Amino acid sequence: MKVNGVEHSPPADPRRLLSDHLRHDLGLTGTHVGCEHGVCGCCTVLLDGAPVRSCLMLAVQAEGHEVKTVEGLARDGSPLHPVQQAFHECHALQCGFCTPGFVMSVVGLLAQHPHPSPQEVDEGIAGNLCRCTGYASIRRAVSRAAELSSPLVGKSGPQGRDGAR
Amino acid sequence: MTTRWFGAPVQRVEDDRLLRGHGRFTDDIGEGALECCFVRSPYAHARIRSIDVSEARSALGVVAVYTAADLPFGGVDLPLLIPHPNLTHGRTQRCLASEVVRYAGEAVAFVVAESRYAAEDAAELVQVEYDPLPVVITPEVAARAEHLVHDDVAGNVAAEMLQEVGDLDAAMVTAPHRKRLRFRYERGAASPLEGRAVWAQWSAAEHKLTVYDSTQSPTSIRGGLAVLFGLPESNVEVIAPDVGGGFGPKIMLFYPDEVLVPYAAMQLGRPVKWTEDRQEHFTAVNQERGQVHEVEVGFDGDGRIVALSDDFIHDGGAYTPYGIILPIITAAQVPGPYRVPNYRVRFRDVYTNATPTSPYRGAGRPHACFVMERTLDAIASELGVDRVEVRRRNLIQPDEFPYAVGVAWQDGNRVVYDSGNYPELLDRALEMLGPRPGGDHVGMGLAIYVEGTGVGPYEGAHVQVLVSGKVVAATGIPSQGQAHATVWAQVVADELGVDVKDVEITSGDTRRFPWGVGTFASRGAVTAGNAMHIAAGMVAAKAKQIAADHLEASPADLELVDGRVRVKGSPDRGMPLAAVAVLSNPVRYAFGGGTEAATQFASKPRPGPPLQGGEQPGLEATGYYSPPGSTWASGCHAAYVRVDPKTFRLEILKYVVVHDCGRVINPLVL
Numbered sequence: 029m030k031v032n033g034v035e036h037s038p039p040a041d042p043r044r045l046l047s048d049h050l051r052h053d054l055g056l057t058g059t060h061v062g063c064e065h066g067v068c069g070c071c072t073v074l075l076d077g078a079p080v081r082s083c084l085m086l087a088v089q090a091e092g093h094e095v096k097t098v099e100g101l102a103r104d105g106s107p108l109h110p111v112q113q114a115f116h117e118c119h120a121l122q123c124g125f126c127t128p129g130f131v132m133s134v135v136g137l138l139a140q141h142p143h144p145s146p147q148e149v150d151e152g153i154a155g156n157l158c159r160c161t162g163y164a165s166i167r168r169a170v171s172r173a174a175e176l177s178s179p180l181v182g183k184s185g186p187q188g189r190d191g192a193r
Numbered sequence: 194m195t196t197r198w199f200g201a202p203v204q205r206v207e208d209d210r211l212l213r214g215h216g217r218f219t220d221d222i223g224e225g226a227l228e229c230c231f232v233r234s235p236y237a238h239a240r241i242r243s244i245d246v247s248e249a250r251s252a253l254g255v256v257a258v259y260t261a262a263d264l265p266f267g268g269v270d271l272p273l274l275i276p277h278p279n280l281t282h283g284r285t286q287r288c289l290a291s292e293v294v295r296y297a298g299e300a301v302a303f304v305v306a307e308s309r310y311a312a313e314d315a316a317e318l319v320q321v322e323y324d325p326l327p328v329v330i331t332p333e334v335a336a337r338a339e340h341l342v343h344d345d346v347a348g349n350v351a352a353e354m355l356q357e358v359g360d361l362d363a364a365m366v367t368a369p370h371r372k373r374l375r376f377r378y379e380r381g382a383a384s385p386l387e388g389r390a391v392w393a394q395w396s397a398a399e400h401k402l403t404v405y406d407s408t409q410s411p412t413s414i415r416g417g418l419a420v421l422f423g424l425p426e427s428n429v430e431v432i433a434p435d436v437g438g439g440f441g442p443k444i445m446l447f448y449p450d451e452v453l454v455p456y457a458a459m460q461l462g463r464p465v466k467w468t469e470d471r472q473e474h475f476t477a478v479n480q481e482r483g484q485v486h487e488v489e490v491g492f493d494g495d496g497r498i499v500a501l502s503d504d505f506i507h508d509g510g511a512y513t514p515y516g517i518i519l520p521i522i523t524a525a526q527v528p529g530p531y532r533v534p535n536y537r538v539r540f541r542d543v544y545t546n547a548t549p550t551s552p553y554r555g556a557g558r559p560h561a562c563f564v565m566e567r568t569l570d571a572i573a574s575e576l577g578v579d580r581v582e583v584r585r586r587n588l589i590q591p592d593e594f595p596y597a598v599g600v601a602w603q604d605g606n607r608v609v610y611d612s613g614n615y616p617e618l619l620d621r622a623l624e625m626l627g628p629r630p631g632g633d634h635v636g637m638g639l640a641i642y643v644e645g646t647g648v649g650p651y652e653g654a655h656v657q658v659l660v661s662g663k664v665v666a667a668t669g670i671p672s673q674g675q676a677h678a679t680v681w682a683q684v685v686a687d688e689l690g691v692d693v694k695d696v697e698i699t700s701g702d703t704r705r706f707p708w709g710v711g712t713f714a715s716r717g718a719v720t721a722g723n724a725m726h727i728a729a730g731m732v733a734a735k736a737k738q739i740a741a742d743h744l745e746a747s748p749a750d751l752e753l754v755d756g757r758v759r760v761k762g763s764p765d766r767g768m769p770l771a772a773v774a775v776l777s778n779p780v781r782y783a784f785g786g787g788t789e790a791a792t793q794f795a796s797k798p799r800p801g802p803p804l805q806g807g808e809q810p811g812l813e814a815t816g817y818y819s820p821p822g823s824t825w826a827s828g829c830h831a832a833y834v835r836v837d838p839k840t841f842r843l844e845i846l847k848y849v850v851v852h853d854c855g856r857v858i859n860p861l862v863l
Contacts (some may be wrong), residue, residue: 041310048309057221058214062386062439070386098214110214116204119861123674124211125218125387125437141465159386160439160674 031056031088032100038088049087050097058098058128062157069156072136073097073127079136079155101135111135111169112175120169122160130156133141134170143174150188198683198849199691199769202861205679206694207476207672216435216441219390219407219468226392226464229454232302232319233477236292236331237546238342239323243291246302254311255459258319259303259453260293271447271775272417275516280352283513284343284544288449294323295342295511296548298476300449305457305465328546332485332506335543342511342544351509352517352542354498356524358599359535364500368491373403374571378560380483380508383553385673387437388469391450391457403430404455407437409444410711412669415703417446418455421484426707433671433701441553443673444713481519481553482546484560488568491535496572496583500535503527503564508550509542515551515846519541522557522645525600529565530615530641530827531587538600539812552713558644566640572830580639581623582645588615588641602823603714604648610825611742615641618851622829625849630833635846640833645717645823652709654724656732657813662756662777664689664696666728669709671701675717676862683858688729689736690753691770708817715826718858720818728816736773736812742799743768743776754821779803828852 029036033056039049050056052074053078062070064083071082073188074096082095101109108116111134121127137144137152144152149170158166210216246258261267271285290299302319306312327340335342335349342349365371392405404423406414411431419426436443450467458465458667469478484507491500507520520540528536569587589596591614598608619641629635656666666685672678684697687697689696699705700721701712710723737748740758744751744766752761759767804810857863 043310051221052224055224056214057218059214060218060387060520062388062437065471068386069472075398098212102213104213108212109210115212116208117511119205121208121211121674122676123385123436123672124207124216125385127211128214140217157386159384159440160308 029092030094038091042086042088044087044088045083046073046085046087046095047082050082050095056097056099060125060128061141062125064173067157068126068129069128069133070129072132074132074136077136077139079133081092097190098131103132109135111138111173112165114169114173114176118165118172120162122162122166126156126158130158130166134173138174138177144170198686199362199858200742200856201683201859203679203683203693203859205675205676205684207678209294211413211435218387218435219392219405220439220466222405222434223392223394223464223466226466227305227307227461228309228312229306229450229457229465229467230304230309230316231300231450231473231477232298232304232316232321233473234290234299234301234323236294236323236325237297237328238326239294239299240326241290242322242324243296244291244302245320248305248320249315250317252311252315254307255304255315256307257305257457257770258315258806259289259457260301263288263289264288264456266421266452267291271449271452271514273516274446274514275518277352277516279354279403280513280517280542281514282343282346282351283662284351285514286512288452290344293326296476296546297763298473298548300477303453303457305461309468319616330546335508335545336506336541342546346544349544350541351513351544352520353540354517354521354524355537355539356600357534357537360537361500361502361537364535365489365491367503368499369493370575371489371491372571372575374488374568375562376486376488376492376567378482378563380480380547381553382475382480383442383478384474385438385440385443388474388557389443389448389450390414390466390468391454392464392466393455394464395455395462396457397462401428401430403435403457405432406451407443408433408446409436409439409671409673409713410446411671411701412707412709414446414451415490415707419451422455422459423702431703436671436673439673439712441556441713442551444711445479445551448478465751468765476548478517478548479551479553479678480510480548481550481556482560484523486560486562486564488564490568491570492572494576495586496570496576496578497586498531498533501528501533501568502537504539507540507542508545508547510545510547510549512549513542514549519550519552519557521601523602525598525602526558526561526643526645527565529562530589530613531565531569532589532761556714559643562640562642576838581619584619584639584641585616588619590616593619602645604650604823606822608645609822610643613643613825613827613853615827618827618829618853622831622849622851625851626831626833626847630846632835633837634838635834636834638830638834641829642827642828644715644828646715646826647820647824648714648716649720649820650710651817651819652720652724653706653815653817654721654728655706655813655815656728656773657811658689658732658736658770660771660774661776662691662695662769664691665699666696666725667699667702667705668724669701669703669706670712670717670721673712674711676859677721680858680862681722682720684722684725685729688726688733689770691756719820719824722858723818724816727818728814731814731816732812734775735814736770736804739776739812740768740772740863770812777812778810824853824855826852
């Protein structure tokens with residue numbers, strides 16, 4: 029399987045979860061595990077571009093597919109991915125544990141709906157839980173991410189949070 | 194001062210690494226550690242007839258299996274954290290149960306293996322025979338005491354407390370109207386998205402224990418482990434790295450794993466890690482909220498409360514490791530922002546066969562608020578008076594502060610509200626809420642509350658200006674997303690006249706700051722924030738003292754601006770803070786970015802020894818802040834809600850919050 033553009037062999041143990049494989053075999057600990065039964069969305073990664081729960085997949089099932097984790101969005105030292113940048117600008121994270129899962133869901137959402145309606149935003153993040161309860165900021169961040177991802181209107185200030193230093 | 198950081202919308206410095214997936218949560222640490230799994234009771238109440246771990250011990254990949262019989266402290270009860278004279282029958286569990294289990298999820302055996310997968314496989318091989326016992330599962334059933342949770346606790350009552358303000362009976366008898374009400378509040382689980390986790394390593398060579406713990410109180414964990422294992426505190430390091438939400442139950446200690454993981458690491462000579470799964474969280478991590486209130490309220494024809502009596506039962510769960518803080522807070526906060534001239538409150542903290550309780554998001558307060566607000570609604574309904582008007586008539590007025598409620602607070606003091614303007618909260622909330630939307634089955638929800646925050650006893654901070662001119666600061670309490678690294682940098686930067694980007698904060702690492710209490714009860718900004726302010730102020734004073742000699746000026750005539758100490762009114766007469774940091778350490782060799790700037794002043798030696806009486810090297814200071822009591826926040830929530838009359842589905846049409854949070858350090862992170 030390919031993870032963040034690099035070819036890896038699947039684990040020898042066929043029952044190993046994709047989430048465990050990413051975290052503990054490949055050291056990609058940005059993918060978090062919050063519930064291990066597909067509810068919280070912390071473990072969301074992109075499989076061939078679509079958001080999936082890595083805790084509900086066996087690693088061997090990803091063979092022949094392309095996996096992208098949060099570490100694959102922006103190279104170290106380079107600017108944040110537009111979705112990451114939007115989360116930063118809109119204060120859409122507090123403890124940061126749910127954040128990688130949200131970010132990957134939103135990347136998947138915007139790939140499908142570059143200009144999502146409010147309802148599409150809600151549906152796009154409905155599979156992710158934030159217990160710090162920052163949903164209002166997260167909604168704003170999705171809209172801001174759509175702006176930043178659009179080449180025409182990427183440079184204006186964050187919605188509702190102007191004046192930040 | 195050119196820039197004021199306090200109050201400015203400074204972007205969080207924490208975000209970059211968390212967004213890139215470079216956060217460091219406990220389970221992210223220490224590849225190669227042994228991993229663990231608990232065997233937990235499936236019964237809420239049962240006697241253990243036998244435990245057989247022989248098959249599990251010989252399973253593939255298993256390194257050790259522990260039961261109570263294998264532990265030197267197996268027969269010792271875990272500590273009762275906050276004793277109280279009214280807690281006459283406090284009980285705590287043991288690390289591993291060997292005789293009776295009193296809640297589903299209580300730990301019975303602990304498996305350590307080469308991997309979590311192997312540990313879970315082996316845990317399934319542990320054979321435990323149970324004789325189920327009658328179960329006591331609600332506070333009402335517990336109070337009836339037909340069955341006992343602890344054989345030696347008659348009536349299932351752990352604690353009882355009665356407080357009275359004024360003369361309840363006399364006021365109630367003469368009240369023009371009286372009403373009896375019953376309120377029930379259900380239990381809940383905190384469920385931070387990162388569950389609990391512990392990683393430990395023992396260094397035999399250094400005789401040192403290092404523990405990473407997803408806790409709200411690393412300093413307390415360190416103190417407790419040092420006592421338990423007979424080590425000097427200086428040989429125990431506890432770090433709360435990134436913590437993925439706490440919400441209360443991570444302030445509890447000790448959970449069995451917090452003792453067993455370090456113990457296994459010391460016994461086995463290898464790093465050991467345990468990470469909770471979500472199912473364990475729902476059964477084995479402390480919960481909250483279960484209470485039943487029997488209220489009698491006496492009021493006049495205008496709806497003003499003249500007497501309020503509340504007799505409530507608190508569902509304590511199977512043990513009382515955290516004392517009786519929760520019902521004490523509820524009892525104190527029932528009156529809330531309203532005048533209750535005659536108030537009697539009694540509670541009984543009862544044992545049930547359920548997960549123990551300790552503070553969770555609000556810690557006793559939401560139940561109190563619910564009781565009072567529903568009581569006011571009942572008064573309004575009885576008299577046919579508008580609910581807003583009834584509240585308005587009962588609110589404490591702005592000229593009545595400080596306002597003594599007359600009951601005990603969680604810190605042992607009496608409840609005295611320091612400030613507030615409750616009528617304005619209500620007015621502003623109603624203004625924001627606007628007119629009621631049209632349609633059927635639309636109702637308004639309204640609640641006004643006070644919240645005791647900033648509770649003591651103290652927190653501390655260490656602030657140091659490095660010879661590079663950069664500033665490092667540390668405090669003992671950890672962050673679970675509260676933006677400590679940003680807001681405290683603002684506080685320190687203002688005191689030292691440096692850019693906020695030049696201040697680096699460490700929190701929750703006993704290697705950097707070993708004293709303190711914890712992050713809970715909305716206290717971090719008040720306690721640790723003030724400690725940062727005090728310590729940074731001490732550093733500023735020291736910088737002026739050192740620079741004064743070299744600038745030939747009085748310290749009182751100096752100011753710290755733009756990373757320099759300079760003479761007020763003569764900005765050219767000054768020196769970089771970095772140079773002051775070099776000068777603060779009178780060694781023969783000078784290192785760092787301030788060296789060159791410092792040497793030009795070195796030709797003016799003082800008479801006497803380089804460090805004179807009471808002086809300490811380094812441009813650093815440690816300061817502590819201990820509040821005299823809680824500071825009382827207040828707020829008002831209001832909502833329009835539509836109810837589907839067939840399904841009872843609720844739709845929130847509009848929700849507004851007005852909260853008096855004092856002076857805001859950073860509006861971006863509210």
